[in-house]
Amino acid sequence: MPTLAHYLIVSGLLFSIGLAGVLLRRNILIIFMGLELMLNAANLSLVAFSRFNLLSDGMPNYNGQVLVFFIITVAAAEVAVGLAIIVALFRAKQTTHVEDLTTLKF
Amino acid sequence: MQLALFWIFSLLMLLFAAGVVLLRNPVSSAMSLVMSFVALAAVFVTLDAYFIAVVQVLVYAGAVMVLFLFIIMLLDLREEKSRRVRLSAWVGGGLVVGGFVSALVQVVSSLPGADSTKPAVSNPEANDVALVGFALFRDFNFPFQIIGVLLLVATVGVVLLSRKELK
The missing domain is CATH 1.20.120.1200 (NADH-ubiquinone/plastoquinone oxidoreductase chain 6, subunit NuoJ)
Incomplete structure (x- = not known):
């Protein structure tokens, strides 16, 4: 049987792959996908904690799963707004490469 | 299995x-x-x-x-055209990610109860959707309404952002 440590390590690895995508890739859409991976890693550890820490009635702690539901909803809204911003940015600058977007650079 | x-x-x-x-x-x-x-x-x-x-x-x-x-x-x-790879960026990124993974392994291995296997639930036939729904609508009704407002705000924001000319 997989233990809690298995799930936490896999979730941490997924988070670090997402973090690597955000840090190493220069395409703004791929950076956005890395953000989604990181959100999903957080969801995985929340669900694992909810399943491994049973309440006194012997059922999983569903509060954790409700939080995951909220995270998924917020992530969907975030993707919609973020992609709209990327499209507006592409219209103005004709690029999705972050090194070509230096208007806000100090 | x-x-x-x-x-x-x-x-x-x-x-x-x-x-x-x-x-x-x-x-x-x-x-x-x-x-x-x-x-x-x-x-x-x-x-x-x-x-x-x-x-x-x-x-x-x-x-x-x-x-x-x-x-x-x-x-x-x-x-993507492969542009020149900045070595410093890759080394920095690799260091941050590697440091994160090693810190994580250390924390998880010292976590009490991390090696516990999955405890058996008291009622394996329970309706998962119903139980999440009860928690959502009884204990988290107010956050649920707020999330609804958030989705509305996101929809309005996206419509505004994708207009031809931004004022």
């Missing part, structure tokens, strides 16, 4: 997640992300979170990824 399924799906998930970062073509990255989300839904099933698994497939692998692919096609993104 459970352990084998856990490893199969988590390795698939990590492999496709690595594909998102490593593949050059944005469309391949997006398809890889879809597969990663579907494998993550299977991992949720090994945790008996059926409702979350279904929502994961519907919202992430369905709606969110269609949006991503739609935008990639709309912007007509081609394969």
Whole structure:
């Protein structure tokens, strides 16, 4: 049987792959996908904690799963707004490469 | 059996997640992300979170990824020209990620109860969707309404952002 440590390590690895995508890739859409991976890693550890820490009635702690539901909803809204911003940015600058977007650079 | 399924799906998930970062073509990255989300839904099933698994497939692998692919096609993104690779960026990124992983392994190995196997639930036949629904509408009714308002604000914001001329 997989233990809690298995799930936490896999979730941490997924988070670090997402973090690597955000840090190493220069395409703004791929950076956005890395953000989604990181959100999903957080969801995985929340669900694992909810399943491994049973309440006194012997059922999983569903509060954790409700939080995951909220995270998924917020992530969907975030993707919609973020992609709209990327499209507006592409219209103005004709690029999705972050090194070509230096208007806000100090 | 459970352990084998856990490893199969988590390795698939990590492999496709690595594909998102490593593949050059944005469309391949997006398809890889879809597969990663579907494998993550299977991992949720090994945790008996059926409702979350279904929502994961519907919202992430369905709606969110269609949006991503739609935008990639709309912007007509081609394969990235490989620009000169900045070595300092890769070394810095690798150091941050490696440090994070080693810190994580240390924390998890010192966590009390981390090596506990999955405890048996008292009622394995319980309706997962109903129980999440009770928690959502009884204990978290107010946050649920707030999330509704948030979705409305996001919709209005997207419509405003995608107008031809921004005032």
